[in-house]
Amino acid sequence: MLDALATPSETRTRPILEVKGLKAYYQMNYFGVQREVRAVDDVTMTISRGEIYGIAGESSSGKSSLIKTIAGAIRPPLRVVEGSVKFDFGGKTLDVYADPARMKAARWQHLSYIMQGSMNVLNPVRKVKHAFHDFAYKHMSLGEGDFRQRLVSHLERIGLDPRVLESYPHQLSGGMRQRLTIALATVCEPEFIIADEPTTALDVxxxxxxxxLIKDVQRRMGSSIIFVTHDMTVHAAIADRIGIVYAGRLVEEGPTLDVFQQPQHPYTAHLIASLPRIGDLRKRKALPGKPPNLSEPPSGCRFHPRCPLAIDICKTENPPLETRGTGRVACWRAGEVEAA
Amino acid sequence: MTPLLELNGVNKDYSIGGFLDRSTLHAVKDVSFKLESDKPEIFTIVGESGSGKTTTARMILGNETPTSGTLRFMGQDIAAIRSRADRLKFMARAQPIFQNPFEAFNPLTTLDYYLFSTARRFLGLKSRAEVEAAADRSLQHVGLSLTEVRGRYSHELSGGQLQRIAVARALIPGPKLIVADEPVSMVDASLRMSIVNLFRDLRDNLGVSIIYITHDLSTAFYISDRVIIMYRGEVVESGDAKTVLGSPTHAYSRALRNAVLPPDPIAARAIIEAKLADANLAGPAGA
Structure with missing residues (x-):
């Protein structure tokens, strides 16, 4: 089914995505006043084949800028200042920022996106079938008839009636539209999918x-997924590994179960402890303070003004992201964080 | 003693469609409940989108008139309020908080303007010092102060802070009832609890009753005293929050309850796997 399955086994063990020291800043220049917003600040991570990697973080933490940078979908004023993003598709390395022509060809065929607002993806005045045509037709090198057949069988697998192709977006429910955006993103059977808050706008x-559905499609195609949401319960349900982003930096990363049971960063510990659950009435503490302003981030560890464990070194020096146990964490007091 | 709020067989119908295909949508069907005035409480309305919970809130605030049935606030029929003076008096006692704080505040207006104009309008204050004192007092209730807010625009603050300013604004006239429609759905997870805990403080310290409208059952369980569950305009289950949400009896409430993902990877994963197994048994979708 997939090219990747036919390639020699050693290429399959190589990670599909390698991000090294990535820095992407919004650089603005208004009337001679320079402003710089460090939205992605020194992020290093790898994602293996067939893995669902969850990225958690609050709004304006830079998680959207991070995935945009990974996907090579950035526009000024957001610029990559340093670092590299490399994909490994079918044994060939693709450097997102060194080879724009190949990157363009790889889009949708190898790398696709599931977007948040399904109403913004589908053109409201055109039938749904046109969206599939626009997005996928030229990547699939099939004739019109075969393409149509492929669409129908793909929609059936996803649990949608192929008649939706003839309808307009407003005639469909929110859940069906979100399924359609998933169908759009998976019709070319890409090896890598980026999903940005795909369930946030949906009913419980x-x-x-x-x-x-996302899990099922992922399992069948063996794709890797970056799954972005601020909802920790969604990560609990679907992610294999979680990366926590705070103020543009990756502060903790690890297997989902370990992150939930033994969070190592105080921010992660707070996020997990504040989740209300039915049947438990203990009072939850809210985190004091406000999310940092990325154009003037706090010195040292960016979490220190809100951190209950902050000591002197936190105010001056930025903790490196270091391996600890099964994951990585960037905290000077990582060993002393208690799961609440 | 007259109850604070009493809904009696409230219905709201909308007529949809055009000249030839007109039909009626029953947005709210026969809803009745009562909030006592001597016992402040957090009363939660739970339901998915389209269940009629927002329409109910709009009727309580007097923004919609019911097709039939009555809503009484401190003995007065809300739909029958006509004069400007009566309307202001009602608005001073029943205040709203909206879902999206980024949309509720005009981005080109400083936030203190909302606080000052509310104080002028409802408290009849004239001098600048009095107005500022009133604004500062209610900001203190939500853990902020006027020095932090003065001259700020909405883009300078986080969603959680904006929502707290929205609560502070609602508190200025000294309301008995706050209607909060999905107040935390646009607020970040780390700040959500600060809003929810604030409602609890308002009930305990200021004696304000709160109608909390949400689709999030876990925060509903966390703060509510009583709850009603709405489905397609009807109340399908009501009662003490711990009982109703802890062990729901109606099929729809049970479905809602089961749709809540537990914040625990092992249990949450099991739910998704069970869904997948169901889908595979169901037929070609999983083949």
Whole structure:
């Protein structure tokens, strides 16, 4: 089914994505006043084949800038200042910022996106079938008839009636539209999918179905997924590993179960402890302070003004992201964080 | 004693469609409940989108008139308020908080303007010092102060802080009831608890009753005293929050309850796997 399955086994063990020392800043120049917003600041991570990697973080933490930079979908004023993003598709390395022509060809065929607002993806005045044509037709090198057949069988697998192709977006429910955006992103059977808050706008009752669908598609195609959401319960349900982003930096990363049971960064510990659950009435503490302003981030560890464990070194020196146990963490007091 | 708020067989119908294909949408069907005035509480309305919970809130605030049935606030029929003076008096006692704080505040207006104009309008204050004192007092209730807010625009603050300013604004006239429609759905997870805990403080310290409208069952369980669950305009289950949400009896409430993902990887994963197994048994979708 996939090219990747036919390649020699050693290429399959190589990570599909390697991000090294990535820095992407918004650089603005208004009337001679320079402003710099460090949205992605020194991020290094790898993602293996067939893995679902969850990125958690609050709004304006830079998580959207991070995935845009990974996907090579950035525009000024956001610029890559340093670092590299390398994909490994079918045994060939693709450097996102060194080879724009090949990157363009790889889009949608190898690398696709599931976007948040399904209404913004689908053109409201055109039938759904046109969206598939626009997005996928030229990547699939099939004739019109074969392409149509492929669409129908793909929609059936995803649990959608092929008749939706003839409808307009407003005639479909929110859940169906989100399924369509998933169908759009997976029709070329890409090796890598970036999903940006795919369930946030959905009703609670539909959310689980959409998550199960994403998991099912991922399992069948063996794709890797970066799954971005601020909802930790969604990460608990679907992610293999979680990376926590705070103020443009990766502060903790590890296998989902370990992160939930033994968070090593105080921010992660707070995020998990503040989750309310039915049947538990203990008072939850809210984190004091406000998210940092990325154009003037706090010195040292960016979390220190809100951190209950902050000591002197936190105010002056930025902790490096170091391996600890099964994951990595950037905290001077990582060993002393208690799971609440 | 007259109850604070009493809904009696409230219905709201909308007529949809055009000249030839007109039909009626029953947005709210026969909803009745009562909030006592001597016992402040957090009363939660739970339901998915389209269940009629926002329409109910709009009727309580007097923004919509019911098709039939009555809503009484401190004995007065809300739909029958006509004069400007009566309307202001009602608005001073029942205040709203909206879902998206980034949309509720005009980005070109400083936030203190909202606080000052509310104080002038409802408290009839004239001098600048009095107005500022009133604004500062209610900001203190939400853990902020006027020095932090003065001259700021909405883009300078986080969603959680904006929502707290929205609560402070609502508190200025000294309301008995706050209607909060999805107040935390646009607020970040790390700040969500600060809003929810604030509602609890308002109930305990200021004696304000809160109608909390949400689709999030876990925060509903965390703060509510009583709850009603709405489905397609009807109340399908109501009662003490711990009982209703802890062990729901109606099929829809059970489905809602099961749709809540537990914040625990092992249990949450099991739910997704069960869904997948179901889908595979169901037929070609999983083949």
């Amino acid at each position: 009752l539909v959310q689980q179905d959409v998550l199960a």
